Amino acid sequence: METIVTWLVVVGIILFFVLPYIRKTKQNAQLSLQTKERSKQLGADKPTVQHPQINLSLCIGCGTCVRKCPEGTVLGLVGGKSTIINGANCKGHGRCEASCPVGAITIGLGDTSKRTDIPFVDANQQTSIAGIYIAGELGGFALIRNAVNQGKAIIKQLKPPLPKTPDLFDVIIIGGGPAGIAAALGAIENQLSYLLIDQQGIGGTVRQYPREKLVLTDLVELPLYGKLTRSEYAKEELIQLWETIHDQYKLHSVLSKKLFNVVRQDDGVFDVRVTDINDPKMISRYKAQNIILALGRRGNEIALLKKIGIRFGAENDHDK
Ligand SMILES: Cc1cc2nc3c(=O)[nH]c(=O)nc-3n(C[C@H](O)[C@H](O)[C@H](O)COP(=O)(O)OP(=O)(O)OC[C@H]3O[C@@H](n4cnc5c(N)ncnc54)[C@H](O)[C@@H]3O)c2cc1C
Structure with a gap:
């Protein structure tokens, strides 16, 4: 009798817990695979920024990384292993790396020499064109x-200011995001x-x-302003903060102007050409000793860098 009861308990456990678990795991894997395929069709499967690099021989398929990602569907379990299913959603937070119990994930860019979308920069963030930096x-x-x-960091290692010349800036910064600010x-x-x-x-x-x-952010420190006091902001609060900083420190800015080229003159000075967003025929030109490109990656920046003559990936050398 006892044996029958034991067997009934075992069968009960299998029916009520194990089978649903296996079914759910299969469904999740199927869903992850579909998301991966859909992202592939949309061209969003590959990450554009730093992203998880998964060592499959170490991965035990526990799914902790999948659950810890604050951006949702970046990782999924396919074939019992963690897999990037929607790379474009990765913001590089690194929670997957921190949470992996077996150290199977590292966050990085991969082999940049093979990537045609990552501009070459040296240890000082200087591009193949001396005097043009990327932030x-x-x-x-x-x-x-x-x-x-x-x-x-880029600003810190620029040469001390040259004697001031009217209409020639020590540095022109293009892009008013966190890097540019x-x-x-x-x-x-x-x-x-x-x-x-x-x-x-x-x-x-x-x-x-x-x-x-x-928006989640580590406690960063801005020059003059000091440390951001919080690690979480609503989008609207963060915009308000950037605008307050802009006004408080009277940042010398021109807004609604789009960079369309940077040309180095024979004397080494950069000629920066912008159009007015509201009137594209209106072109303005500015001169600078150094340029910081802080354009982010939301538009046609890569084409613009190529037009300027900046090299990518393996073409990793400064212009002579
Ligand atoms: C949906 C989403 C959620 C995110 N969540 C987080 C988060 O929670 N925490 C976090 O730390 N990060 C997050 N990120 C990433 C973060 O927003 C970026 O890494 C960060 O903003 C990069 O800053 P940046 O200054 O390099 O560029 P950006 O913030 O992208 O700024 C670039 C600026 O350059 C300007 N620009 C571009 N081209 C030109 C041109 N030709 N001429 C003139 N101006 C130009 C743009 O208008 C823009 O203002 C998120 C990103 C996205 C898309």
Whole structure:
């Protein structure tokens, strides 16, 4: 009798727990596969910024990384292993890396020498054209924290200001997102003459986030302003913060102007050409010793960099 009861309990457990679990796991894997296929068709399967690199021989398929991703469907379990199913959604938060119990995930860009969408930069963020630098997401590293830190770092290692010449800026910063704002504040702090240009208002990509999107950021420190006091902001609060900083420090900016080319003159000075967003026939030109491109990655930036003559991936050398 006892044996029969034991067997009934075992069968009960299998019927009520194990089978539904297996069915659910199969359904999830099927769903992940479909998402991966759909993303592939939309060209959104591959990440454009730093992303999880999964060591399949270490992955135990526990799915912790899938659940911890704050952006939702970036990772899924396919064939019992963690897989990137919607790479374009990855913002590089790195929660997957931190949560993996077996250390199977690292966050990075992969082999950039093979990527035709990542411009070559040296250790100082300088491109193949000496004097032109790349800050923030344009270089492949997303997150507000990275953008701010790169914007600050580039300014710090620019040469001390040359004797001031009217209409020749020490640095022109294109892009008024976190990288560009940090660079502009750094320029004030380091007494560099600068101009900040953006095709829209101040704040960068945050303006394109969905309404009331919660933004997570590590506690970053801006030049002059100091540390951001919170690690979570609603989209609208963050835009308000960037606009307040813009006004408080009277950032020297021209907004609603779109960069369409940068040409190096024979004397080494950069000629920066922009059009007016509201009147594309209206062209303005500005001159600078150095350029910081902080354009993000939401439009045709890669084509623009190619037009300027900046090299990518394996073509990794400065112009002579
Ligand atoms: C939906 C979404 C959610 C995100 N959530 C988070 C989050 O929670 N936490 C986090 O840390 N990060 C998050 N990110 C990533 C973060 O927004 C970016 O990494 C960060 O904004 C990059 O800053 P940036 O200054 O490099 O560029 P951006 O913020 O992209 O700013 C680039 C600026 O350059 C301007 N520009 C571009 N081309 C031109 C041109 N030709 N002429 C003039 N101006 C130009 C644009 O108008 C823009 O203002 C998220 C991104 C998205 C899309």
